Amino acid sequence: MTNTTGTGPLLDATGIRVAYGDLVAVWEVSLRLHAGSITALVGRNGAGKTTLINGLCGLLPVKAGTVLLDGRDVTALPAWSRVALGLTVVQEGKRVFRELTVRDNLVLGLRGGGVKRADREDELARLYERFPILGECRRQRAADLSGGQQQMLAIATALATKPRVLLVDEPSSGLAPVFVDLVFEALSALRDEGLAILLVEQLVDEVLGGIAEEVIVLERGRVALRDRAANLAVEDVAASIYSSL
Ligand SMILES: Nc1ncnc2c1ncn2[C@@H]1O[C@H](COP(=O)(O)OP(=O)(O)OP(=O)(O)O)[C@@H](O)[C@H]1O
Numbered sequence: 001m002t003n004t005t006g007t008g009p010l011l012d013a014t015g016i017r018v019a020y021g022d023l024v025a026v027w028e029v030s031l032r033l034h035a036g037s038i039t040a041l042v043g044r045n046g047a048g049k050t051t052l053i054n055g056l057c058g059l060l061p062v063k064a065g066t067v068l069l070d071g072r073d074v075t076a077l078p079a080w081s082r083v084a085l086g087l088t089v090v091q092e093g094k095r096v097f098r099e100l101t102v103r104d105n106l107v108l109g110l111r112g113g114g115v116k117r118a119d120r121e122d123e124l125a126r127l128y129e130r131f132p133i134l135g136e137c138r139r140q141r142a143a144d145l146s147g148g149q150q151q152m153l154a155i156a157t158a159l160a161t162k163p164r165v166l167l168v169d170e171p172s173s174g175l176a177p178v179f180v181d182l183v184f185e186a187l188s189a190l191r192d193e194g195l196a197i198l199l200v201e202q203l204v205d206e207v208l209g210g211i212a213e214e215v216i217v218l219e220r221g222r223v224a225l226r227d228r229a230a231n232l233a234v235e236d237v238a239a240s241i242y243s244s245l
Pocket residue numbers: 020023025043044045046047048049050051052
């Protein structure tokens with residue numbers, strides 16, 4: 001059944017378990033992401049956030065559980081076919097093709113999302129309009145951009161795939177405050193346009209200060225706390241994250 005009414009979750013993951021050999025890093029985690037909302041995934045280092053994201057997007061196989069994308073079971077599909085269906089990840093660490101130009105990175109995203117060659121220039125123009133900073137340096141190698149610019153490029157490349165569900169792993173990591181603000185502004189705008197976003201983020205103040213509707217705290221691969229952001233105080237979330245230290 002597809003989510004044509006806009007009321008059901010766009011991403012519905014149930015009982016997700018992910019392991020590295022015998023080490024189970026994520027234990028039967030369930031979560032739902034809805035159109036037009038940001039869910040923040042927080043937890044201390046090693047809690048399993050990246051592993052969960054990679055299981056959801058298909059970069060790692062799941063040992064148990066199901067991932068439904070708009071009602072369709074994508075659990076067995078490779079990452080690239082999930083991208084084509086609208087489930088895209090922005091990996092940790094500003095992953096871009098460093099030797100390619102900004103434009104060519106974006107074109108790879110457009111191809112991954114199945115955008116037709118005839119529509120390419122229009123789509124690129126739209127991306128440059130959204131991220132003027134990328135328009136200005138479209139002919140530069142990605143390696144020559146600043147860390148903040150590379151993060152914007154990583155997000156823009158993900159957007160080029162035309163996702164409905166975006167998984168974003170620690171986009172603010174290592175960025176100057178001005179770029180953190182730009183990243184959060186971009187994600188808020190995408191949420192307002194109807195994307196369902198899962199955001200791994202260490203900046204608890206930012207998460208509870210407005211960007212996220214829901215917060216999930218992971219601890220040793222399990223959900224330790226889950227609530228509407230409005231119901232949570234920074235101290236509660238911080239206590240939940242650091243209680244096991
Ligand atoms: N490639 C790997 N091989 C083996 N174990 C791994 C691998 N990657 C992660 N782990 C282990 O899995 C667990 C979860 O790690 P993960 O990176 O998902 O946590 P995280 O919450 O994203 O942490 P961080 O905030 O540091 O990125 C940790 O115990 C980690 O040591």
